[in-house]
Amino acid sequence: MFRNNYDNDSVTFSPQGRIFQVEYAAEAVKQGSVVVGIASKTHAVLVAIKRNAEELSSYQKKLFPIDEHVGIAIAGLTSDARVLSNFMKQQCLAHRLTYGRDMPVRSLIDLIGDKAQVNTQHLGKRPYGVGLLVAGVDERGGPHLFEFQPSGMTEEMVAFAIGARSQMARTYLEKNVEKFAECGREELIAHGLKALKESLVQDRELTVENTSVGVVGVTGEGAKRVVEPFKVFDGQDVAAWIEAVADDKEGGDDAEAEAGGDAPAPAGETMEVDE
Amino acid sequence: MDHRPQNWGRPRDDVYGAYDGSYLQSSGPKQATQSPIVTGTSVIALKFKDGVVMAADNLASYGSLARFTDVPRLRSFAETSVIGFGGDVSDMQYLNRHLTDLSIDEAYAAPSSTDTTTSPGAGTLNAANLHKYLQKLLYSRRNNFDPLWNQILVAGLDSSEAPFLASVDMRGTAFTSPSLATGFGAALAQPIMRRYAETDEQAAQLSREEAVKIIKECMKVLYYRDARSLDKYSLAVVTKAGVEISEDEQLEQQSWAFAERIKGYGTQTV
Numbered sequence: 001m002f003r004n005n006y007d008n009d010s011v012t013f014s015p016q017g018r019i020f021q022v023e024y025a026a027e028a029v030k031q032g033s034v035v036v037g038i039a040s041k042t043h044a045v046l047v048a049i050k051r052n053a054e055e056l057s058s059y060q061k062k063l064f065p066i067d068e069h070v071g072i073a074i075a076g077l078t079s080d081a082r083v084l085s086n087f088m089k090q091q092c093l094a095h096r097l098t099y100g101r102d103m104p105v106r107s108l109i110d111l112i113g114d115k116a117q118v119n120t121q122h123l124g125k126r127p128y129g130v131g132l133l134v135a136g137v138d139e140r141g142g143p144h145l146f147e148f149q150p151s152g153m154t155e156e157m158v159a160f161a162i163g164a165r166s167q168m169a170r171t172y173l174e175k176n177v178e179k180f181a182e183c184g185r186e187e188l189i190a191h192g193l194k195a196l197k198e199s200l201v202q203d204r205e206l207t208v209e210n211t212s213v214g215v216v217g218v219t220g221e222g223a224k225r226v227v228e229p230f231k232v233f234d235g236q237d238v239a240a241w242i243e244a245v246a247d248d249k250e251g252g253d254d255a256e257a258e259a260g261g262d263a264p265a266p267a268g269e270t271m272e273v274d275e
Numbered sequence: 276m277d278h279r280p281q282n283w284g285r286p287r288d289d290v291y292g293a294y295d296g297s298y299l300q301s302s303g304p305k306q307a308t309q310s311p312i313v314t315g316t317s318v319i320a321l322k323f324k325d326g327v328v329m330a331a332d333n334l335a336s337y338g339s340l341a342r343f344t345d346v347p348r349l350r351s352f353a354e355t356s357v358i359g360f361g362g363d364v365s366d367m368q369y370l371n372r373h374l375t376d377l378s379i380d381e382a383y384a385a386p387s388s389t390d391t392t393t394s395p396g397a398g399t400l401n402a403a404n405l406h407k408y409l410q411k412l413l414y415s416r417r418n419n420f421d422p423l424w425n426q427i428l429v430a431g432l433d434s435s436e437a438p439f440l441a442s443v444d445m446r447g448t449a450f451t452s453p454s455l456a457t458g459f460g461a462a463l464a465q466p467i468m469r470r471y472a473e474t475d476e477q478a479a480q481l482s483r484e485e486a487v488k489i490i491k492e493c494m495k496v497l498y499y500r501d502a503r504s505l506d507k508y509s510l511a512v513v514t515k516a517g518v519e520i521s522e523d524e525q526l527e528q529q530s531w532a533f534a535e536r537i538k539g540y541g542t543q544t545v
Contacts, residue, residue, distance in 0.1 A: 099400060100407035101434070104384060140385055140398035221397075223436040 010120045010127055022120050022127050025150035029131035032075030034163035034199040035062055036192050037133035038173070039145040040183040043217040043228075044135035046073040047192035049163075049200070050210045063214040063232045067092035069102045069137050071214045071230035075163035076130030076150070084112055084128060102227075105136035105144045109154045117152025127151065131162045137218040137227055161195060168198040185228075186241075189213055193245045206242045213238050307421035311363035313337050315348045316503045317460030318359035319493050320428045321468050322438045322453045322478040323486035326514035327430035329357050330490045332498070333522065334505035335364045341505065349509045351518040353378050356402040356431030357511040358409075361457035362445065363424035370409075370423060377408075402431025402439040402513075406449065414447025422446065426457035431513050438478070453478035456493075459501040464493035483512065495526055499533075 006012055007020030014020060035048040048062035060078060065071045066088045074081035091111055095103035112132075119125045132148040145157050159180055161169035172195040183191065192213070197206060204210075217228035233241075277283070285294065313335050320329035335343035348367065349359045352374055360367040377400075385398040400408070406429040416423050422445045433439040441451040453475050454468035471489050472478035481489075490510065498504050506526035512519045 098408055098411050099404045101400070101404050104398070106384065138398070225434075 009123055010125065011123050019120065022151050025127035025129050026131075028129035029076040029150065029162055030164060030166075032077075032130070032163045033062065034161060034166045034169055034196060035073035035075050035133055036159075036161040036166075036169050036173070036195045036199075037073060037135055037145045037147075037157070038159040038180050038183075038188050038192050038195075039135065039143045039157070040180050040188050041142060042219055043183075043185050043188050043215060044137065044143040044145050045185075045188045045192050045216075046071060046133055046135050046212075046214040047189070047196050048073050048212045048214075049196060049206075050212055052210075059209060061212070063212045065214075065230050065232060066108075066134075066136075067096070067103065068229045069216060069227060070105060070108065071135055071216060071232065073133040073135075073214065074130055075132075075166075077128070078130075080128040080130040081132070084115075084130065084132065087115065088112060102138055104138045104140050105134065105146065106138075106140065106156075108136070109134060109146045109148065112148060113152050113154040115152075116148070116150060120151060133157075133160060133162060135214065135216055135230070137216055139225075142218050143216065159191075159195075161199065163199075165199040165201070169195040172198045185215060185217060189215065189241050190245055193241060197245065206246070208235050208239050208242065211238050211242055213241060307419075308363070308366070308424055311366075311424040313342065313364040314503070315346065315361050315364055315367065316501055317456055317458040317464065317497055318348065318361045318426070318428050319456040319460045319464045319468070319490060319497070320359065320430050320440055320454065321472060321481075321486050321490055322440050322475070323472075323481035323483055324479055325438070325483065326432070326512060327357070327438050327440050328483070328486045328490045329359050329428060329430050329511045329513075330494050330508055330524075331359050331361070332494070332505040332508040334503070334507075336503045339503065341503075344505060344507065347509045347520075347522040349511045349520055349522075350374070351511070351513075351520060352402075352405055352431075353381060353399045354517050355399070355513070356405050356429060357513045357518055357520070358405070359428040359430075359457075359511075361426040361428075366423040366425050370425065370427075373412075401434060402429050403433040403441075405429055405431070406439075406441040406443060410443045410447050410449040413443055413445060417446050428455050428457060430511070432515060436515060459503070460493070460497055463496055463500055467493050467496060483514075487512065491524075491526075494524075495529065498526055498529070499531075 006014035010019060010021035033049045033051045037046045046063055050059035050062050052059045063071060063073050064085050072085060088108060091108060092103045116128050119127050127150040129150060134146040134148060137143050146154055147157050147160050148154050158177055159173040176191060193206060213233040214230060216230035219226050315335055318331040320327055329349060331348040333345055333347055334341055335346040349357055350371060351357055381399045409427055413423055424445050426444045428442050430440045440455055441449060442455045443449045453472045454465060456464045468489060472481060494508055498506050508524050509520060509522045510524045
């Protein structure tokens with residue numbers, strides 16, 4: 001009776017000037033579990049919460065290496081992310097083969113941005129149902145973090161979070177944004193995990209099973225340039241980092257404070273003392 | 276009425292006579308360059324302590340005719356590299372336009388275009404990247420049986436800021452060496468340069484002044500013995516500080532005394 005007639009394809013505007021298929025795709029990103037990315041002057045990190053479909057199943061991977069110097073975190077349809085990730089791997093490899101260098105991250109992002117936008121403009125195609133955070137290093141300003149949306153929108157960020165309940169993580173990142181630029185590798189990971197914790201539902205917490213951390217870094221310029229290749233850490237490799245932020249929580253945050261909205265502030269302050 | 280569509284809209288045969296199809300391209304395989312037409316001769320280059328020196332004369336020959344005497348064959352790329360072209364001049368001009376487009380695209384994307392704190396060319400293609408790209412380009416063209424008829428030397432610095440010098444030819448064959456020469460220079464100049472810098476270690480001992488002197492000496496030998504050469508030439512020096520190209524060098528202190536003693540060529544009857 002009151003069916004929406006303007007959401008059958010991604011090429012038709014509604015009378016209000018909206019393209020519903022593109023908005024639904026953005027909605028699919030919000031269904032995915034949360035991923036956080038932060039960039040400093042030397043490193044870019046991605047952290048993610050992995051989900052398992054059921055108790056007996058394994059956890060779905062959230063972080064993927066693309067090339068030596070680039071990695072992605074995904075939120076949304078994993079199968080669509082696979083298409084984009086394969087494309088990005090091919091492009092990075094082709095660039096390496098033709099020019100003998102790491103592909104500049106901005107060039108790579110522009111390619112997937114264009115690829116996704118085309119899907120919103122052709123009858124019979126659909127937008128990708130996945131959002132990405134892309135972390136990488138290049139010779140054009142060191143570490144970078146980019147956000148990618150199914151609409152084809154891409155933007156460079158200092159720090160960002162996408163996925164379910166990611167607003168809580170973004171609030172944490174906004175509160176601490178001034179600190180990120182000067183952060184070292186470990187501090188940046190700690191900030192990422194703390195932002196991630198903000199987005200967890202009440203009775204869930206970070207475990208070695210559900211947490212993924214990805215790091216890429218670069219130091220020096222010219223002849224002294226050294227790249228720490230993008231690497232994903234899972235399982236016991238992330239135990240120490242989880243432990244580090246868990247101690248914080250107990251020290252500076254009580255159970256009753258958790259109910260209140262100002263929980264992140266004391267947590268942020270105690271961290272400064274610890275380090 | 277003529278019911279054959281192929282005849283509609285054509286001048287009428289009964290008025291203008293039958294159409295002369297010989298004005299159209301005759302059918303047959305597509306023809307790519309079979310040989311170079313206007314050519315440049317040798318390009319020579321030598322590494323030294325802080326960079327690379329490169330030289331090529333300003334002549335574009337039409338066969339054995341010295342047709343154009345003001346054609347510089349060295350160009351810079353992104354203020355960090357020098358490229359020297361031997362072989363076909365029209366293909367050189369095509370590559371020159373192509374590389375200019377590439378350098379503009381790169382300059383817009385690199386931070387050094389907006390950020391004055393970074394060194395010029397930071398984040399853009401260095402000489403090693405450029406050489407790799409040209410090699411892929413020339414190899415792909417030869418695979419389409421439409422080669423770019425050039426031998427190219429690329430000089431600059433690599434990613435570790437060490438002097439870089441490499442060659443690529445019309446087939447995509449690529450190699451590096453402390454000294455390189457294309458065309459006649461490979462026979463006449465290369466042995467002279469190797470006397471001073473046979474290895475990278477020896478090249479790293481050379482000063483800029485020594486390297487320039489050796490290159491100038493080689494250009495003189497080439498002018499003495501290469502009949503497709505000119506005494507006006509371009510000289511480029513590339514270092515960490517950037518690229519300097521001088522396009523109006525003149526060979527000095529020529530001595531043709533040796534020529535009298537040369538026998539056995541041409542129309543002499545001695």
